Amino acid sequence: MKKNILKLILSTSILVTAGVYAGDNVDYPDGYRTWTHIKTMALHKGHPLENPFMGIHHVYGNEKGVKGTKSGKFDDGAVLVFDLLEYKTQGNASTEGDRVLLGVMVKDSARFPSTGGWGFEGFKGNSHTQRLVSDGGQSCFACHTSEQGNDYVFSHWRD
Amino acid sequence: MKKNILKLILSTSILVTAGVYAGDNVDYPDGYRTWTHIKTMALHKGHPLENPFMGIHHVYGNEKGVKGTKSGKFDDGAVLVFDLLEYKTQGNASTEGDRVLLGVMVKDSARFPSTGGWGFEGFKGNSHTQRLVSDGGQSCFACHTSEQGNDYVFSHWRD
Numbered sequence: 001m002k003k004n005i006l007k008l009i010l011s012t013s014i015l016v017t018a019g020v021y022a023g024d025n026v027d028y029p030d031g032y033r034t035w036t037h038i039k040t041m042a043l044h045k046g047h048p049l050e051n052p053f054m055g056i057h058h059v060y061g062n063e064k065g066v067k068g069t070k071s072g073k074f075d076d077g078a079v080l081v082f083d084l085l086e087y088k089t090q091g092n093a094s095t096e097g098d099r100v101l102l103g104v105m106v107k108d109s110a111r112f113p114s115t116g117g118w119g120f121e122g123f124k125g126n127s128h129t130q131r132l133v134s135d136g137g138q139s140c141f142a143c144h145t146s147e148q149g150n151d152y153v154f155s156h157w158r159d
Numbered sequence: 160m161k162k163n164i165l166k167l168i169l170s171t172s173i174l175v176t177a178g179v180y181a182g183d184n185v186d187y188p189d190g191y192r193t194w195t196h197i198k199t200m201a202l203h204k205g206h207p208l209e210n211p212f213m214g215i216h217h218v219y220g221n222e223k224g225v226k227g228t229k230s231g232k233f234d235d236g237a238v239l240v241f242d243l244l245e246y247k248t249q250g251n252a253s254t255e256g257d258r259v260l261l262g263v264m265v266k267d268s269a270r271f272p273s274t275g276g277w278g279f280e281g282f283k284g285n286s287h288t289q290r291l292v293s294d295g296g297q298s299c300f301a302c303h304t305s306e307q308g309n310d311y312v313f314s315h316w317r318d
């Protein structure tokens with residue numbers, strides 16, 4: 001009897017662990033380069049967020065993501081991508097360089113209740129697998145709480 | 160008889176003129192903000208093209224336009240948009256401002272044989288009707304000839 005209970009506890013524990021792992025995992029946003037470009041901004045040396053966000057970043061969204069940047073309210077399924085590239089100025093022209101990282105926010109209220117309903121992830125450079133977020137998105141969310149009135153999103157649609 | 164010939168000449172002349180006018184006219188690219196973002200660049204004060212291109216510009220393309228920036232050869236129907244915005248730097252951050260102009264290139268080999276098969280137009284600020292190109296695109300083309308090897312297009316796809 002004890003053995004069976006132990007088995008049950010172990011199985012449940014494995015299932016829950018697997019579930020949590022899958023739940024916290026934010027997928028690489030395949031195909032985002034043809035999603036809609038929402039806005040662009042560049043952060044330079046000396047900016048409070050220069051580490052790790054120095055460079056030029058473009059924000060892309062899937063349909064629900066774009067809709068949210070217009071309304072300030074994001075439906076589950078909304079995805080926003082923060083595409084950060086090196087930024088080089090020479091001869092009075094600034095051009096895009098290599099990719100520094102790819103940030104992703106996925107809205108899923110059920111899966112991510114402790115971070116405003118958003119899952120956060122970062123992918124290093126051009127990697128689709130090398131993940132940068134190890135605290136379940138808590139540090140990302142800490143900064144995004146300032147934007148609670150816009151559903152924790154900094155970006156607004158730029159016409 | 161003479162009167163009829165005169166009438167015929169006049170009618171033909173009107174038709175041809177109307178045809179040429181329609182042929183040279185590049186449409187405002189409705190819906191381009193949800194087309195694919197190809198690349199971005201900023202030109203600063205002192206750049207040879209600062210007048211009229213100072214600011215940050217994004218290049219967008221329709222499907223054929225994007226395909227061309229990858230292959231270096233553009234099919235008829237390709238459209239590229241050069242979206243120029245003011246660019247302000249403050250507190251070590253550069254942000255997008257008002258729209259300066261919207262440049263458009265449309266590939267149609269039959270309609271635009273004297274400018275590399277491309278029709279060129281510019282729209283002032285956010286206007287869909289206030290046109291900036293008055294020479295049939297010859298001055299635009301003069302600069303774009305340097306890019307003959309890329310079908311007269313400066314932009315290349317940025318992954």
